[in-house]
Amino acid sequence: MNIREQFEKREKNFMSPFGCQSAQTRGRERKEAPCPIRTAFQVDRDRIVYSNAFRRLKHKTQVFLNPLGDEYRTRLTHTLEVSQIARTIARAMFLNEDLAEAIALGHDLGHTPFGHGGENVLQEIHSPEFSHPKQSLRVVDVIENDGRGLNLTHEVRDGIIKHSKGYGKILPDDPNELACTIEGRIVRISDIMAYLNHDLDDAIRSGVIRQDQIPEVCTRIIGRTHQDRATTMIRDLVFSSQAVDGELRLAMSDEVFGAMTTLRAFLYKNVYRSAKVHKEFVKAKKILSELYFYLLDNETALESELARMGISGCLNNGQPREQVVCDFIASITDRYALGLYKKIFFPSPTV
Known part of the structure; x- marks a missing residue:
């Protein structure tokens, strides 16, 4: 035994x-x-x-x-x-x-x-x-x-x-x-x-x-x-x-x-x-919404982020793009979302 x-x-x-x-x-x-x-x-x-x-x-x-x-x-x-x-x-x-x-x-x-x-x-x-x-x-x-x-x-x-x-x-x-x-x-x-x-x-x-x-x-x-x-x-x-x-x-x-x-x-x-809690969630919802639609339209960026997160296997199991983006958005942390939003949508200094 x-x-x-x-x-x-x-x-x-x-x-x-x-x-x-x-x-x-x-x-x-x-x-x-x-x-x-x-x-x-x-x-x-x-x-x-x-x-x-x-x-x-x-x-x-x-x-x-x-x-x-x-x-x-x-x-x-x-x-x-x-x-x-x-x-x-x-x-x-x-x-x-x-x-x-x-x-x-x-x-x-x-x-x-x-x-x-x-x-x-x-x-x-x-x-x-x-x-x-x-x-x-x-x-x-x-x-x-x-x-x-x-x-x-x-x-x-x-x-x-x-x-x-x-x-x-x-x-x-x-x-x-x-x-x-x-x-x-x-x-x-x-x-x-x-x-x-x-x-x-x-x-x-x-x-x-x-x-x-x-x-x-x-x-x-x-x-x-x-x-x-x-x-x-x-x-x-x-x-x-x-x-x-x-x-x-x-x-x-x-x-x-x-x-x-x-x-x-x-x-x-x-x-x-x-009101104190809700107003912050309004901002958060805007961030996630814009990330969702951006990644939906940019396959290269999506593949890069999935690989970075270690969940690239989602791309290879026949899931629709919308589902893959949803899985990615649901998986990321608060600070990852804020950092990605900044990287994508904030202007970067050129000099």
Whole structure:
């Protein structure tokens, strides 16, 4: 019995019957020999962490563009916070921590530069169907590894594509919106828990809102500090979820769920759609739009930038030019976009 098989045996002995055992994965699109040391979901986690897309998250906006303070979240720190919350919940419920972690680490790989402003502009100029969950799946299936993808397991891919539906319900009613594993469903909730907490933190730090503006019901029920809020939300989910008709149903108390819903509505109104945040996204949308159309009309420049980014394999897999440009725009970081825009559109000194 090798090391991986010992881990799989341990999972079988201690894991809840509702968890997804590594040995029971539905597999990968391209079959490959299993690792003798790591389980299938541990392999997926490692492939994600070592990907180019994962490293680029450190220079992609979470909420605030190009923040000067070192303490503001980026898309990478957001991802790490989601991963930590998901692992904590999965461990407490005796589920598969490795699966939850892999989904969490991969859930935003396809997020655009400049946060949701970048996502909105690609919906406007490329396709209304563009979304960062779909793009994250494209990253792991098509874009990474020079066009060959990461060949992840079905369960991780499913969790990535179903981790978000914008401003949809925290706990959706439509079963088609639910991941096929409990671990994937936990990541969706962990994502919301993380951004409610840290976006509030950053909004206060930036002066967009004040502590005393937060709805009283939110501070009273889920807490005044980051630690208190995270602890309250995680514990409430763990202790409110229960088995019903042979299925584990994730649930939260009416009180905490109501406070979370109120806090999310408050953030959308007072932070994400605030004048201070919105005016910067208007500028960012102009930059990405002009880059998109320039690269669409300049194949040589597009090929050069794809090679520079290490994703030139996209050119060789039969994708339409519009899709290749979209993949490039979605892949670049905030600072790469700003530098490329300057190189293309700013005049250069001639003497």
